[in-house]
Amino acid sequence: MPLLRGNLHAHTTFSDGVRSPAALVEEYERRGYDFLAITDHDDHDNLEPSAYERAILRLAPQLLLFRGIELNYPRFAQHVGRIDGDEETLWVLNHPSRYRLSVAETIDRMHEIRRWGWPLAAIEVTDTGHYRELYDTPEIPLVKIATDDAHRPPHFGRAWVEVDAPRSRDAIIRAIRAGDVRIVFAPAS
Ligand SMILES: [Zn+2]
Known part of the structure; x- marks a missing residue:
């Protein structure tokens, strides 16, 4: 089976990204991706939930598209990615480096957010596609993923998984949760 290439974190004009959902899909199709998750910010003024939902459902992508959202944890500044498959859901602790967390603080956050009811399974070891090696450690008991968190060029295509x-949303989520995933970076430009 060929490996499937995908980005699990990207923004559109429904929050602070510069591409419409259709243009974002086109960007990643042009780059040869097999799957993409659109994950706009839940608290952004541009995000009107039913319009967001409708816009994504109207798309007719060639790649496998996941619906998602980037949530704000309500008790402190921490973004959490929720990526929806058909039955499965993937919960991701997003860009810990942005909050300058130590490894111990990252693990504490993981436990607190899980107790809150968001069952984190993965962590980004990237910030807008830049590698943040500190978090790529077996000490943190989460699956390590890379995303480009694309808002605008030059974020697109910097890092992926x-x-x-098999080419199905639920199979991809299950494989990631099982750790059958590798992180890949574009050559530095
Ligand atoms: Zn983001």
Whole structure:
């Protein structure tokens, strides 16, 4: 089975991204991605939930599209990615480096957010596609993923995941949760 290449974190004009959902999909199709999650910010003025939902459902992508959202944890500044499959959901602790967390603080946050009811399974070891090696450690008991958190050029295509799974949303999520995923970076430009 060929590895599937995908980006699990990207923004559109429904929050602070510069591409419409259709243009974002086109950007990643042009780059040869197999899957993409659109994950706009839940608290952004541009995000009107039903319009967001409708805009995504109207798309007719070639790639496998995931609906998602970037949530604000309500008790402190921490973004959490929720990526929806058909039955499965993937919960991601987003860009810990942006909050300058130590490894111990990251693990504490993971426990608190899980107790809150968001069952984190993965963590970004990237910030807008830049590698943040500190978090790529077995001490943190979460699956490590890379995303480009695309808002605008030059974020697109800086980092992605490759997954050994059948081409279905739920199979991809299950493979990631099982750790059957590798992180890949574009050559520095
Ligand atoms: Zn984001």
